[in-house]
Amino acid sequence: MDGRQVAPVLSATLIVRDEAAVLPRCLASIRDLVDEIVVVDTGSADDSRRIAADFGARVFEFPWRDDFAAARNAALEHARGRWILYIDADEAIVPTSHDTLAGHLLDPGLVACTVRFRPRTGFTRYQECRLFRNDPRIRFRNVIHETMLPDIENVKHADGLRMGHSALAVDHFGYDGNQDAKHRRNVPLLRDRLARDSDHVYSWNHLGQALAGLGDMDGALNAWWRAVEVVRARGVQSALDRLPYGSLLLHPGAAAEAPRLLPEALECFADDHLFRWLHGRRLADAGQLAEAIPLFERLAAIDAELHCDDQGIAYDARIFGVFSYEALGLCHFRLERYEDSARYYALADRVDPGNPVHRLKHRLATSRLSRGA
Incomplete structure (x- = not known):
């Protein structure tokens, strides 16, 4: 950030809780790219708030209520930029310059942009929407696996806008360390989500990953099989429906089913x-x-x-x-x-x-x- 007094173009919004160990890396990667940083703290007991302030962020508190969308929307309410970059404390922007985004942020025909997102170290990237206009019609939904994409689609169609694809690269390094705390936090949120939407394949797969990470292999296998049964019953509705197939095929506990499951996976996701x-x-x-x-x-x-x-x-x-x-x-x-x-x-x-x-x-x-x- 360069301290200009003009209205900011790009606001980075983060929600944090006890992220002191990783937050400096994230903030260092974005401070020269964005015009302001908005950090919403949901109850840190460590130095997260001080670290954010030291990087020049505007820091706000928002009591955690087991709802990721609510926290992210609180951050949006404080953002003053015309565009939003939403990012997590355990992520970092690959070094770049403001010019990388300038053409996109100044394009009046764009409602949002994807970035090149790497979800974990050692994996390939995929396009993920992380940049969007600061528009009150665009807000996050869902207590976990929160998304603003439905609102972006609505605004895109209502205003005749389009989606862009930027070269900005974001790396997520949160899986590099111990995940037990996140797994314990996520399991009840995922169970609650699935109680309300039992056909949400992505949540079943995530639940399986969390349970496996906590050592509950039977629970993990049951969650992944439940996801596969959903896909079989209703048909493939999303590219992400392939995830539980991959989880099962890579797990030794499902080896006996692999000869039957792999041809099915190839037929559905060639x-x-x-x-x-x-x-x-x-x-x-x-x-x-x-x-x-x-x-x-x-x-x-x-x-x-x-x-x-x-x-x-x-x-x-x-x-x-x-x-x-x-x-x-x-x-x-x-x-x-x-x-x-x-x-x-x-x-x-x-x-x-x-x-x-x-x-x-x-x-x-x-x-x-x-x-x-």
């Missing part, structure tokens, strides 16, 4: 890269190496750093790198294509140098190649 990778693994395990190789090659051709999904799906970036390189190295080795095998194991070693197995397999493939020559 464009999903995780399911394609799992399908390739299954083909390779069954000895269908020639069929598996093209699947892994297509995945390896995707640049994980540039990939940005337009349906809100993030992938473990290793699917497009070391995981596919390893699989290709193995497939070619079994087909006695040792030159190709050595090449892919070398690529795996390059992107994952801490794993000595890649180097050993590269040497083995090279040895077999030399022996054949």
Whole structure:
């Protein structure tokens, strides 16, 4: 922020509670990008309020009432900018300049913009709406998984506006540490949400993730299966309906169901890269190496750093790198294509140098190649 006295163009709004450990990183990333920072504290016992004030934020208090939308809307009420950037304390903007957004913020035809959002370290990005006009008609709803998208859509259609897509990149690093406190907070909120909307697949999947994080594996599996049953009963309504399938397919507790569940997932979500990778693994395990190789090659051709999904799906970036390189190295080795095998194991070693197995397999493939020559 540069202290200009003119009306601010861009206000960053945050809700915080005991975020002293992460808040400085977030605020440092946005202070030169936005014109004001509005922080609503929902009951911190640590130094969150002082830290926010030290960064020049306007700090307000709002008693926590188990309602994320209410807290976010309180922050909106205090924002003076013509545009809102909503961000969380455990997120940070990738270094950029105000010019990155200038064209969007000055465009009278835009109601909102997406950013390139990375939901967790080591995953790919997807487009997420985080920038929108400061309009009293746009407010958050839902106590958890709060969203302002329905209001944005209403304003867009009422005023003849459009959605933009910015190059601004936001990284979420909140999953890098212990999540127990968040899981314990979220479980009752999710159960309450599902009591009112039992078909909300995303909440069932989130509940499963939270329960798994707290060690309740039976509860997690039940939540994910409940989500899948909802999709089966009503059909696919959102790209996010794939999430519980992925949760189950990656969990050892559902291994017995995987042979049946993966074909179903591929039929419903044929464009999903995780399911394609799992399908390739299954083909390779069954000895269908020639069929598996093209699947892994297509995945390896995707640049994980540039990939940005337009349906809100993030992938473990290793699917497009070391995981596919390893699989290709193995497939070619079994087909006695040792030159190709050595090449892919070398690529795996390059992107994952801490794993000595890649180097050993590269040497083995090279040895077999030399022996054949």
